[in-house]
Amino acid sequence: MPSPPARRDTARRSPTAAPRSFLWSRRIFLTLLSGFVLLPVYVMVSSSLKPLQDVSGAFRWMPSELTLRPYADIWKTVPLAKYFVNSLVVAGAATVCSVVVAVFAAYAVSRYRFRGKRLFTVSVLSTQMFPGILFLLPLFLMFVHIGNATGVALFGSRGGLILTYLTFSLPFSVWMLIGYLDSVPRELDEAALVDGCGPLRALFLVVVPAAAPGIVAVAVYAFMTAWGEVLFASVMTNDTTRTLAVGLQGYSTQNDVYWNQVMAASLVVSVPVVAGFLLLQRYLVTGLTAGAVK
Amino acid sequence: MTPVKTTTTPHAPTAVPAARTRAPGTARGPRRRPGLLRRTALPYVLLLPALALEVLVHLLPIVMGVLMSFKELTQFHLRDWGAAPWRGLGNFTAVLDPGAPAGEALLRSFLTTCLFTVASVGLCWLLGTAAAVFLQEAFRGRALLRALFLVPYALPVYAAVITWAFMFQRDDGLVNHVLHDQLGLTGSPPFWLLGDNSFWALLVVSVWKGWPFAFLVVMAGLQNVPRELYEAGALDGAGTWRQIRAITLPSLRPVNQVLVLVLFLWTFNDFNTPFVLFGKAAPEAADLVSVHIHQSSFATWNFGAGAAMSVLLLCFLLLVTGVYLFLTSRGRKAADA
Structure with missing residues (x-):
C-alpha cells in the first residue's frame, strides 16, 4: 500500500527527529499489537482452507493440504444462502431507512432554531445507554400485540427486525450527521433558498451532496450495526427469517462442529462488511472528526 | 454524555461567530424571513420520523418494562400482560435480597460485570490511545497498519467471537496448542470456556473487539490538535x-x-x-448482567423479575453516567479557568 501523501498528514508532532527510544517502542508495540489483531484472522483464513481431519484434533498451524471443499459445503450443511439473503434484506433496508430519517432529523437540528431542540438531541442520545435487554421483552410483547390487533406481522418478520435495527443506529447517526451538516457552510443552502428552492430541495440538491462523505460513513455504521446484531435476532426471528447472526451461532454450537466449515462461513459473511468498511474508513474517520469529536 | 457537547456548540468553528450574534435576538422572537409559518413547523416535521421511531421502539417498551417490573408476570400471563396481577415492589425485594438465591446470583453477576468492565475499558483505552499516538506521524506502512487495526471493529461480532471460541476449544484450539503442546506451561490442557478461566477468555475477546473503536476516536481527536502547539513545544x-x-x-x-x-x-x-462465546448459559465467572437477565428471564419465564433486574441496571447506569458527567465536566471547567 502506498504511503499516504506526505503533505497532508506528516509529522503533526515534532518537527525535530524522534529519539531512538521512541522509534523502538513504536516498532515493538505495533508489532505485538499487529500479532494480536492478526491471530484470529489467520486462524479463520487458514482453518477455512483445511480438510476436516486438520480441525478435529490438535490445532495445526499449517494445513496438511489446501482445499476449497469447506466453501462448497457450507451452503449444504446449513441454509446459509437463506440466512445471507435475510441478513442482506434486513441490514440493507434498515440502513436506507435509518440514513433517510437521520438526514431529516440532523438537517432540522443543524439548520433551524426551535423549541425542544436540546431535549430532542439529549433524549435521542440517551437511548444509547439503555441496556438492550431492558426493552427486548416489552418490544417482543408489543410486536405480538400489534400483530394480534391489526394483523401486521412484526414478530418473526423481517419488517419487525428492520424497524428495530433502524432505531439502533439512529441516535449515533443523527449525532454524527449534525456535526457533519454543521460543517457544510450555511451560505450554500441559503443561496439555494434565495434562488427559489424549497427547503427540501435545498436539502437534497445542495446539502446532501456536500455532506456525502458523512452520509456514507453513517450508512456504513448503520449497516454494520444491523449485520452484527445477535440479541434481538435470536428472539425476533423464526426459521424462515433467521439472519446470519443466529444461523451461524447455531452452526458453531452443534454437537459435532465442522470448524473448517464454520470458519469458511464466518469469512464469507465478514467479507462484505470488512471490504466496505476498509474502502470507506477514511470517510468514517472524517465523519467522526466532524461529528463526534468537537 | 455527548449531547452536552453537540448542543452547546451546534455549529462548526467557521459558523460560530455568525450564529452567536444572531442567537440572542431570535431565540424566541419571530424571524424577519418569508414563510414564517412553514419555517416554524418544518423542523418538527423533519424530526417526526425519528421521534416516532424512537418512541415506538425505545420509549414505549421502556415504559412497559418499568410497569412489568411491578407485576407478577409469568408465562401464564404473557398473552395479555396487562391482566397480570400487581406485585408492588415484590420483584425488586426478591432480586435485591442477597440472602436469597436470585439476589445472590444477581449480586455476583453485577460484581463480575463491574470488574470485567473496568478491566476491558481500561485496556481498550490504553491500546487505542497508544496505537493512535504511535500512528500519528507518517512512516512507511502506516496506512496499512491503520487499516489492519480497524479489522476487528469491522468484523461482525459473531464471526469474530466464533473464531475466538474455536481458538479457546480445549482439545482442538490454538490457545491450548500453544500453551500446552508447544510451550508446556500447563500440566493438562485447561478449559477456557468453562469455569474460572472463562473470565479471562471473555476479557481477551472483548478487548480484541473493543480497542479499535478507542483507536478510531482518539485518532480522529488527534487531528484537531493544533500543529502550532507541537512547534512551540519543539522550540x-x-x-x-x-x-x-x-x-x-x-x-x-x-x-x-x-x-x-x-x-x-x-x-x-x-x-x-x-x-456467542458461551451460548445461552454463561459460566459463573463470566456471567455478565445482560446475559444473566436474559438467561433468568427465559429459563424461569419469570419476566417480572427480569424486568425488575433490567430497571435496576438502568438506574445504576443513569447514576454512574450522571456522577461521571458531573465530575468530569467540573474538572474540565476548573482546568479551563
Missing part, C-alpha cells in the same frame, strides 16, 4: 516523549470524556460477546 526544547505527555495527552481530554463513557456503557451492557 522550547521538548522532545518527542515530552510532547506526547505535555501536549498530546492533555489535548485528548474532551475526547476521552466521551470515549470512556461510551466504552463503559457498551461494555457494561454487552450481550453479544458472552452470548
Whole structure:
C-alpha cells in the first residue's frame, strides 16, 4: 500500500527527529499489537482452507493440504444462502431507512432554531445507554400485540427486525450527521433558498451532496450495526427469517462442529462488511472528526 | 454524555461567530424571513420520523418494562400482560435480597460485570490511545497498519467471537496448542470456556473487539490538535516523549470524556460477546448482567423479575453516567479557568 501523501498528514508532532527510544517502542508495540489483531484472522483464513481431519484434533498451524471443499459445503450443511439473503434484506433496508430519517432529523437540528431542540438531541442520545435487554421483552410483547390487533406481522418478520435495527443506529447517526451538516457552510443552502428552492430541495440538491462523505460513513455504521446484531435476532426471528447472526451461532454450537466449515462461513459473511468498511474508513474517520469529536 | 457537547456548540468553528450574534435576538422572537409559518413547523416535521421511531421502539417498551417490573408476570400471563396481577415492589425485594438465591446470583453477576468492565475499558483505552499516538506521524506502512487495526471493529461480532471460541476449544484450539503442546506451561490442557478461566477468555475477546473503536476516536481527536502547539513545544526544547505527555495527552481530554463513557456503557451492557462465546448459559465467572437477565428471564419465564433486574441496571447506569458527567465536566471547567 502506498504511503499516504506526505503533505497532508506528516509529522503533526515534532518537527525535530524522534529519539531512538521512541522509534523502538513504536516498532515493538505495533508489532505485538499487529500479532494480536492478526491471530484470529489467520486462524479463520487458514482453518477455512483445511480438510476436516486438520480441525478435529490438535490445532495445526499449517494445513496438511489446501482445499476449497469447506466453501462448497457450507451452503449444504446449513441454509446459509437463506440466512445471507435475510441478513442482506434486513441490514440493507434498515440502513436506507435509518440514513433517510437521520438526514431529516440532523438537517432540522443543524439548520433551524426551535423549541425542544436540546431535549430532542439529549433524549435521542440517551437511548444509547439503555441496556438492550431492558426493552427486548416489552418490544417482543408489543410486536405480538400489534400483530394480534391489526394483523401486521412484526414478530418473526423481517419488517419487525428492520424497524428495530433502524432505531439502533439512529441516535449515533443523527449525532454524527449534525456535526457533519454543521460543517457544510450555511451560505450554500441559503443561496439555494434565495434562488427559489424549497427547503427540501435545498436539502437534497445542495446539502446532501456536500455532506456525502458523512452520509456514507453513517450508512456504513448503520449497516454494520444491523449485520452484527445477535440479541434481538435470536428472539425476533423464526426459521424462515433467521439472519446470519443466529444461523451461524447455531452452526458453531452443534454437537459435532465442522470448524473448517464454520470458519469458511464466518469469512464469507465478514467479507462484505470488512471490504466496505476498509474502502470507506477514511470517510468514517472524517465523519467522526466532524461529528463526534468537537 | 455527548449531547452536552453537540448542543452547546451546534455549529462548526467557521459558523460560530455568525450564529452567536444572531442567537440572542431570535431565540424566541419571530424571524424577519418569508414563510414564517412553514419555517416554524418544518423542523418538527423533519424530526417526526425519528421521534416516532424512537418512541415506538425505545420509549414505549421502556415504559412497559418499568410497569412489568411491578407485576407478577409469568408465562401464564404473557398473552395479555396487562391482566397480570400487581406485585408492588415484590420483584425488586426478591432480586435485591442477597440472602436469597436470585439476589445472590444477581449480586455476583453485577460484581463480575463491574470488574470485567473496568478491566476491558481500561485496556481498550490504553491500546487505542497508544496505537493512535504511535500512528500519528507518517512512516512507511502506516496506512496499512491503520487499516489492519480497524479489522476487528469491522468484523461482525459473531464471526469474530466464533473464531475466538474455536481458538479457546480445549482439545482442538490454538490457545491450548500453544500453551500446552508447544510451550508446556500447563500440566493438562485447561478449559477456557468453562469455569474460572472463562473470565479471562471473555476479557481477551472483548478487548480484541473493543480497542479499535478507542483507536478510531482518539485518532480522529488527534487531528484537531493544533500543529502550532507541537512547534512551540519543539522550540522550547521538548522532545518527542515530552510532547506526547505535555501536549498530546492533555489535548485528548474532551475526547476521552466521551470515549470512556461510551466504552463503559457498551461494555457494561454487552450481550453479544458472552452470548456467542458461551451460548445461552454463561459460566459463573463470566456471567455478565445482560446475559444473566436474559438467561433468568427465559429459563424461569419469570419476566417480572427480569424486568425488575433490567430497571435496576438502568438506574445504576443513569447514576454512574450522571456522577461521571458531573465530575468530569467540573474538572474540565476548573482546568479551563
